[in-house]
Amino acid sequence: xxxxxxxxxxxxxxxxxxxxxxxxxxxxxxxxxxxxxxxxxxxxxxxxxxxxxxxxxxxxxxxxxxxxxxxxxxxxxxxxxxxxxxxxxxxxxxxxxxxxxxxxxxxxxxxxxxxxxxxxxxxxxxxxxxxxxxxxxxxxxxxxxxxxxxxxxxxxxxxxxxxxxxxxxxxxxxxxxxxxxxxxxxxxxxxxxxxxxxxxxxxxxxxxxxxxxxxxxxxxxxxxxxxxxxxxxxxxxxxxxxxxxxxxxxxxxxxxxxxxxxxxxxxxxxxxxxxxxxxxxxxxxxx
Amino acid sequence: xxxxxxxxxxxxxxxxxxxxxxxxxxxxxxxxxxxxxxxxxxxxxxxxxxxxxxxxxxxxxxxxxxxxxxxxxxxxxxxxxxxxxxxxxxxxxxxxxxxxxxxxxxxxxxxxxxxxxxxxxxxxxxxxxxxxxxxxxxxxxxxxxxxxxxxxxxxxxxxxxxxxxxxxxxxxxxxxxxxxxxxxxxxxxxxxxxxxxxxxxxxxxxxxxxxxxxxxxxxxxxxxxxxxxxxxxxxxxxxxxxxxxxxxxxxxxxxxxxxxxxxxxxxxxxxxxxxxxxxxxxxxxxxxxxxx
Numbered sequence: 001x002x003x004x005x006x007x008x009x010x011x012x013x014x015x016x017x018x019x020x021x022x023x024x025x026x027x028x029x030x031x032x033x034x035x036x037x038x039x040x041x042x043x044x045x046x047x048x049x050x051x052x053x054x055x056x057x058x059x060x061x062x063x064x065x066x067x068x069x070x071x072x073x074x075x076x077x078x079x080x081x082x083x084x085x086x087x088x089x090x091x092x093x094x095x096x097x098x099x100x101x102x103x104x105x106x107x108x109x110x111x112x113x114x115x116x117x118x119x120x121x122x123x124x125x126x127x128x129x130x131x132x133x134x135x136x137x138x139x140x141x142x143x144x145x146x147x148x149x150x151x152x153x154x155x156x157x158x159x160x161x162x163x164x165x166x167x168x169x170x171x172x173x174x175x176x177x178x179x180x181x182x183x184x185x186x187x188x189x190x191x192x193x194x195x196x197x198x199x200x201x202x203x204x205x206x207x208x209x210x211x212x213x214x215x216x217x218x219x220x221x222x223x224x225x226x227x228x229x230x231x232x233x234x235x236x237x238x239x240x241x242x243x244x245x246x247x248x249x250x251x252x253x254x255x256x257x258x259x260x261x262x263x264x265x266x267x268x269x270x271x272x273x274x275x276x277x278x279x280x281x282x283x284x285x286x287x
Numbered sequence: 288x289x290x291x292x293x294x295x296x297x298x299x300x301x302x303x304x305x306x307x308x309x310x311x312x313x314x315x316x317x318x319x320x321x322x323x324x325x326x327x328x329x330x331x332x333x334x335x336x337x338x339x340x341x342x343x344x345x346x347x348x349x350x351x352x353x354x355x356x357x358x359x360x361x362x363x364x365x366x367x368x369x370x371x372x373x374x375x376x377x378x379x380x381x382x383x384x385x386x387x388x389x390x391x392x393x394x395x396x397x398x399x400x401x402x403x404x405x406x407x408x409x410x411x412x413x414x415x416x417x418x419x420x421x422x423x424x425x426x427x428x429x430x431x432x433x434x435x436x437x438x439x440x441x442x443x444x445x446x447x448x449x450x451x452x453x454x455x456x457x458x459x460x461x462x463x464x465x466x467x468x469x470x471x472x473x474x475x476x477x478x479x480x481x482x483x484x485x486x487x488x489x490x491x492x493x494x495x496x497x498x499x500x501x502x503x504x505x506x507x508x509x510x511x512x513x514x515x516x517x518x519x520x521x522x523x524x525x526x527x528x529x530x531x532x533x534x535x536x537x538x539x540x541x542x543x544x545x546x547x548x549x550x551x552x553x554x555x556x557x558x559x560x561x562x563x564x565x566x567x568x569x570x571x572x573x574x575x576x577x578x579x
Contacts, residue, residue, distance in 0.1 A: 049433060049462045096460075150329055177460045180329045180489045182529045207462045210534075246464040251492070251534045254556050255563075262564060273534060277541045280563065284547075284570070 007036035007072075008201055009060055009091070009169065014069035016055055029055040031224040032069070039168070042195045042202045044212035044232075046247060047221035053205050056221070057173050060203060061091035074168070089118075092162035094172040098154035107149070107157050108133065108142040114165045132160040135198065136190050152183025156190055163194070169201035170194060177207065188214065209236070209250045213271045220245070233269035252276050288354045288371060288450040288483060290317040290340060295349035297335050309335040310507040313349070317451070322477055322484040324494040327504030328529050333487045334377070336504070337453050340485065341365075341372035353451075370399060373449030377456045379440035380433065388414075388431070388439050389424040395447040413446040414439075416480075417472055434465030438472070445476070452476065454486040458493060470497060495519065495533045495554040503530070516552040535559040 016030040030052050037043055045053045058064040059071050062078035074090055076083035095101055104110035108129050115125045133139045136156040146154060155175055162170060172191065176184040188211055194200045204215060212218050218235040220228040222245055228235055236242070236253045243249065256270040256279075266279050295313040300306050310332040317323055317340075325333045338344040339351055342358045342365045350357050358368050376382065385391040392413055396406045414421060417438035423431065428439050437457075444452070457473065458466040470493055477484050488494050494501060494515065501518045503511035505528045511518055519525070522532045522540050531537070539553045539562060549562040 048464055181491075181531055182328050209463075246467060248463045248466075251556050251559075252538065255535070255538075255559055258556065258560050259563065262560075264567070273538045273541060276538055277545060280542065280547075281545050284567070 006038060008039035008041075008074060009035075009037040009203075010070075010072040011035040011037075011056070011059065012070045012072070014056075014059060014066040014071060016059065016064060016067045028224050030059070030066075033224070033226055034069075035219065035226065035229075037169075037201060037203065039201055040195075040199050041217065042192075042204070042215045043217045043219060044204045044206060044215035045219045045221060046206060046209065046212050048245070048247075050223075051221040052224040053221045054173055055224075057093070057171050057203065057205050060169070060171050061093055062087045063093065089165055090167055091169045091171055092165055092167035094155070094159055094162055094170065094175050096174040096177045098151060098158050098178075101158040101161070102146045102154060105145060106142070107138065107144050107146055110146060110157060111160045111164050114161055118165070128164045128166070129160075132164040133157075135163055135194065136160045137186075150183060151179045152186040155179060155183065155187050159187070159190060159194075163200075167200070169203065171203045171205075173205045174207065175204075176211065184208075184211075207248075209242075209248050213250060220247070232271055236271065237268065289319045290354075290372070290451065290483075291350075291352040292316070292339075293350045293352075295336075295339060295351065296347050297339065297344060298347045301347060308347075308507060310504075313509060315502065315509065315512075317483060317485060320481055320483055321499045322473075322486075322497060323500050323502065324498035325485065325487045325502045325504060326489070326491070326494055326530060328489075331504040332507040333504055334455055335507075337374065337455055337485060337487060340451070340453050341369045341374045343369075343374060370447045371449055372451040372453060373444035373447055375441050375444050375452070375454045375457065377459060378437075379444075380428075380436035383428040383436060383440055383443075386427060387425050388419065388428050391428055391439060392424075392442045392446050395443055399447065409446045409448065410442075413442040416445055416476060417442045418468065432465075434461050434468065437461065437465075437469070441472075449482075451483040451485065454484070456487050456489065458488070458490060466493070473497065491519070491531050491533045495536075503528070515554060519554060520551040 012034055014030055014033045015028060017028050033056060047053045055064060059066060062084055065079055071078040073087045076087055078087055102110050103113055111129045111132050112125050115128050133142055136159050138153065138156050138160060146157060176187050179187060191202055192214060195202045206212055213232045215232060218232050219226055220235060228238060228241060236250060239249050239257055252270060252273055256266055260266050264283060270276050270279055292313055292315045296311045298306055298308045313336060327333050339346060346359055350359050353368055353372060383391050385394060389410060392410045393406050396409045419435065419438055419442060428436055458469050461469060473484060474497065476482055498515055501515055502509055503518060519532045519536045525532055533554050535553050535555060538559060539549045539551060542549050547566055549566060553559050553562055
């Protein structure tokens with residue numbers, strides 16, 4: 001089996017245990033997780049620290065290999081040594097702290113680092129770097145030293161460094177956790193654009209529910225298992241489950257649920273302030 | 288304990304080509320027992336300002352009076368100021384260094400020259416205040432979760448039993464559960480120990496629920512100051528300086544644009560629910576009005 005035919009990434013009954021220094025298993029981080037991700041999809045994974053979401057993310061490009069089960073990326077099994085490099089190039093990873101991901105003295109050198117390692121000819125590297133910086137909106141900073149940038153700008157440079165490798169999928173592990181509101185917005189806009197305009201498959205690990213509502217599909221993890229999965233509008237209706245897991249319930253969704261409890265006829269799919277305004281105005285104009 | 292700041296300016300690397308004025312001419316009085324939040328985006332001077340409150344940074348000009356004592360004067364015992372004003376940095380867990388949780392929390396009180404017995408009772412109280420089980424006390428701080436590490440770091444400051452607690456982005460990088468716990472603990476500390484709390488935050492929702500008063504900084508200056516309801520009613524100005532308002536406040540603003548008569552002082556889901564229902568009830572346009 002080469003993974004599900006319609007699926008770009010297939011996670012098939014994956015369990016994973018971290019092992020201690022003695023080699024003994026130290027708790028199960030993933031417990032029989034199965035998940036299919038289609039090409040071009042935008043999937044958000046939410047859950048607490050320790051829920052297994054980062055462990056799962058690291059399986060998607062073979063940084064970690066399953067203790068049992070399989071992960072297939074574009075038909076390649078991540079356990080297959082000979083595909084390891086192809087898989088890393090197909091699925092790029094972006095991490096939480098931009099400062100740990102930036103290595104060079106200028107922005108463009110940093111973005112060129114990956115393509116240089118691929119041994120590409122100079123002109124091709126140049127065009128890939130220019131393109132990647134344009135996609136994340138950082139062209140004007142090409143010659144700037146990375147330390148002079150804001151957190152959001154640094155994180156966009158880190159994303160450009162991954163994009164310059166031309167991955168088909170981007171896995172981002174809490175990319176906005178250390179950013180201020182402006183930086184968060186910049187990075188989220190960049191991620192949405194990469195997905196919508198460049199057709200890049202996006203897997204976003206996040207603690208922020210207002211980011212997760214922007215995805216096509218939300219996966220909720222707890223104790224190494226997927227406990228809920230579906231479109232944001234459906235997943236976020238499960239306020240009791242979110243509460244039980246002590247995840248944040250987005251205020252608009254909580255308000256919608258309370259107003260429905262007061263027998264206001266609001267539609268199910270209200271996730272944003274604008275959708276709430278439209279629904280309320282609609283309601284007010286009827287009668 | 289109150290803190291009075293007058294004409295505070297701080298320039299990094301003065302007299303060099305790298306000179307940069309991070310805060311200028313700040314005037315601010317922090318009242319005894321209040322919870323004050325400082326908001327503003329990265330580089331607006333928030334961290335520079337709070338690092339002056341316990342004398343960690345020296346002003347280029349201006350004065351800071353803690354409990355009536357000007358801490359910028361020569362000969363002031365800065366150690367005793369640091370016992371009164373406890374400062375918790377951003378990502379304080381990066382500064383844990385002792386072999387056990389207990390030793391880390393005990394470090395401050397031991398330096399104060401307190402008796403072993405007093406040190407022990409302070410460490411116990413501090414750990415209890417941040418909900419760290421004493422069973423964890425003999426563990427290495429590095430074995431703890433991110434949220435636990437941060438709470439241990441805060442306990443290290445609390446163990447000095449300061450009257451003013453200053454926290455620089457206490458919830459940054461925590462998961463939702465860690466964030467909720469942290470906010471609850473700050474609230475409880477404020478109430479139980481009658482602490483004056485100053486905290487820096489990027490999260491408008493947590494500022495709205497926790498703070499008595501907000502200070503908004505932009506480019507090293509205080510540009511707005513007042514209770515959350517007053518500040519967040521000025522959404523346009525906040526937006527202009529790159530800050531948002533809580534989601535419910537934004538919702539009310541958009542409803543007002545559409546002709547809804549709802550107040551601009553709404554911060555929470557409760558208040559929003561009430562405001563919307565009030566409009567609909569007034570117009571008696573919903574259902575038969577029976578359960579409204």
